[in-house]
Amino acid sequence: MIHGLIKTVFLLIALSILTGCKSAPVPPEVREAEQQQHDLWKAGAEIYAPEEYKIYKRGLRDGQIHLASENNRFIWFRTYKDVKTEFTNILAQGKLLGEKVDEHKRTKSGNVANQIAFFRNRIETLRKLASLINEGSRSSRSLTKAELQLAEISLLSERGSYTEAEEKLKGISKYTEQAANAILPILNRYTDNDQITKWRKWVNETVEASKRSQSYSIVVSKVDKRLFLYKGGRSYKTYEIGVGTNGSHDKLYAGDKATPEGKYHVIKKVAGSRFHKALLINYPNEDDRRQFAIAKSKGLIPHRAGIGGLIEIHGGGKHGMTYGCVAMENQHIEELFNIVDVGTPVTIVGVIEYENRITSAMKNL
Amino acid sequence: MRLCKIKMREEMKMNKKRVIYLALGVMILALLLGCSKKPEQELSDSKAVLEAVAAEGGEKYAAEELNVIQSEMTAALDEMAVQDGKFFKNYDKTKEMLAQVKAKSEALQAEIPARKEKAKTDAQASLDAATMAVADAKALLGKAPKGKGSMADIAAFHADLQGLESALTETQGLMTSEDYFVAMDKANGIKDKASEISTQVTEALAKVKAAKKR
Numbered sequence: 001m002i003h004g005l006i007k008t009v010f011l012l013i014a015l016s017i018l019t020g021c022k023s024a025p026v027p028p029e030v031r032e033a034e035q036q037q038h039d040l041w042k043a044g045a046e047i048y049a050p051e052e053y054k055i056y057k058r059g060l061r062d063g064q065i066h067l068a069s070e071n072n073r074f075i076w077f078r079t080y081k082d083v084k085t086e087f088t089n090i091l092a093q094g095k096l097l098g099e100k101v102d103e104h105k106r107t108k109s110g111n112v113a114n115q116i117a118f119f120r121n122r123i124e125t126l127r128k129l130a131s132l133i134n135e136g137s138r139s140s141r142s143l144t145k146a147e148l149q150l151a152e153i154s155l156l157s158e159r160g161s162y163t164e165a166e167e168k169l170k171g172i173s174k175y176t177e178q179a180a181n182a183i184l185p186i187l188n189r190y191t192d193n194d195q196i197t198k199w200r201k202w203v204n205e206t207v208e209a210s211k212r213s214q215s216y217s218i219v220v221s222k223v224d225k226r227l228f229l230y231k232g233g234r235s236y237k238t239y240e241i242g243v244g245t246n247g248s249h250d251k252l253y254a255g256d257k258a259t260p261e262g263k264y265h266v267i268k269k270v271a272g273s274r275f276h277k278a279l280l281i282n283y284p285n286e287d288d289r290r291q292f293a294i295a296k297s298k299g300l301i302p303h304r305a306g307i308g309g310l311i312e313i314h315g316g317g318k319h320g321m322t323y324g325c326v327a328m329e330n331q332h333i334e335e336l337f338n339i340v341d342v343g344t345p346v347t348i349v350g351v352i353e354y355e356n357r358i359t360s361a362m363k364n365l
Numbered sequence: 366m367r368l369c370k371i372k373m374r375e376e377m378k379m380n381k382k383r384v385i386y387l388a389l390g391v392m393i394l395a396l397l398l399g400c401s402k403k404p405e406q407e408l409s410d411s412k413a414v415l416e417a418v419a420a421e422g423g424e425k426y427a428a429e430e431l432n433v434i435q436s437e438m439t440a441a442l443d444e445m446a447v448q449d450g451k452f453f454k455n456y457d458k459t460k461e462m463l464a465q466v467k468a469k470s471e472a473l474q475a476e477i478p479a480r481k482e483k484a485k486t487d488a489q490a491s492l493d494a495a496t497m498a499v500a501d502a503k504a505l506l507g508k509a510p511k512g513k514g515s516m517a518d519i520a521a522f523h524a525d526l527q528g529l530e531s532a533l534t535e536t537q538g539l540m541t542s543e544d545y546f547v548a549m550d551k552a553n554g555i556k557d558k559a560s561e562i563s564t565q566v567t568e569a570l571a572k573v574k575a576a577k578k579r
Contacts (some may be wrong), residue, residue, distance in 0.1 A: 038429075038433065042429065042432075061439065064439070068447040069447045131518070131521070136518060140522070140524035140525045144525045144529060144558060148532050148555060151558075152547075
């Protein structure tokens with residue numbers, strides 16, 4: 001009996017050596033699932049669908065444990081049928097997860113692209129507004145930093161790192177706000193209806209004066225950077241101009257580099273000006289003196305500052321940044337110089353229209 | 366008597382066989398249990414190397430390879446868990462898998478310093494180029510006419526350059542904290558912006574020259 005048992009065992013061993021070394025092949029789904037897991041990781045499943053990815057990985061691990069225990073069974077008893085089914089399910093789950101990750105990425109990509117466009121537009125608008133009032137120096141530092149950050153964000157977005165891009169986007173508004181805070185208080189003068197109404201009244205009075213006297217009047221719009229010459233109450237010529245470095249402000253005192261706003265007239269024609277030719281105006285007028293006194297009493301201007309003077313319309317080029325004068329191209333001042341006489345009214349305002357370049361640019365903010 | 370002798374001989378034979386079977390049984394048991402020692406040391410070694418790879422910046426400089434090795438480590442742990450649950454344990458495969466993880470981790474660990482060095486060199490080259498571009502733009506801006514009559518944009522360009530200079534300092538900080546990839550992106554951005562400013566300054570200067578001629 002024992003002999004028989006020994007014989008049977010030996011026969012089985014011999015048979016297993018002859019035939020049993022070949023086990024059933026591991027289903028291809030196993031390798032595919034491993035690759036899929038790596039692909040999902042690369043696609044950012046851990047970032048874009050962390051919970052689902054955790055569940056998927058747990059499922060994959062269970063499958064791998066199942067596979068390992070099947071591999072450890074005696075060669076004859078190994079069957080990968082259940083393993084195959086399990087891994088087929090894992091692959092299906094992974095496919096759904098992949099689709100979800102893609103969907104998340106598409107949404108994030110859209111959000112990032114929208115925010116990039118938003119900030120690009122905001123930066124562009126702020127630059128334009130700053131340039132309109134000659135205040136680029138106040139905002140450029142912050143805007144440059146915002147542009148640099150935006151360039152980095154665009155790169156991250158191109159690489160598909162949307163979460164990182166979103167994180168960086170949070171920091172960009174700090175710079176755009178700094179820039180906006182530097183120029184918006186100045187810009188508000190140009191959107192204030194009461195202020196514009198006052199300027200318009202001055203312009204209307206100046207044009208009326210031209211009509212009444214059937215002669216010339218000059219209106220300068222600082223934001224439009226235009227000098228309008230009226231004859232007999234009608235628009236006669238328009239010239240491009242440049243204003244003071246701080247041209248967006250109303251002039252208060254000597255050396256503030258601001259171009260004054262008010263109703264003036266030509267008091268002298270300077271043929272031998274350093275800036276080709278010049279028309280000297282009567283700044284400071286009564287109103288300017290009053291404003292100066294108020295500002296000084298309130299301590300708004302340096303204690304030793306004078307009110308200034310020698311404000312001219314002169315040549316030298318429209319691109320010039322002046323200390324408060326109005327600059328024109330030489331051939332234009334030449335023409336104007338020959339047309340107007342001493343006494344010609346000169347009204348300088350911030351803007352003329354309620355809907356102006358600043359208000360329309362500010363709509364984009 | 367003869368019958369008794371035969372019985373004794375048969376009994377002896379039986380005893381011999383019992384001894385043989387016992388010896389065989391012991392041998393088989395020894396064979397089956399011989400490999401049952403859990404590869405604790407191998408596991409701890411592999412884990413240590415893998416952790417060293419991560420500590421050296423594997424996630425930054427060899428993220429993909431590290432992920433593959435981590436998956437292989439998980440598979441080795443799974444295999445070990447299966448053996449833990451068996452009566453006749455055999456950790457040969459676990460050991461083999463752990464040895465592979467260790468070997469791959471060591472190979473990757475050896476590669477990281479070179480990759481890090483390359484990232485550093487690339488980032489430094491970008492930072493140098495950016496610094497030069499900012500210096501060029503600054504020099505160009507220095508040629509712009511000063512004071513009354515300057516272009517309105519010149520003042521803004523100065524502020525732009527201040528922004529770039531401050532960004533250069535930040536990039537230098539990133540180099541110090543070994544954030545080479547971020548530093549490189551930042552430096553490239555600075556260089557582009559500085560070149561853009563140089564172009565704009567050149568155009569502005571050309572405008573001024575043209576105006577002077579007139």
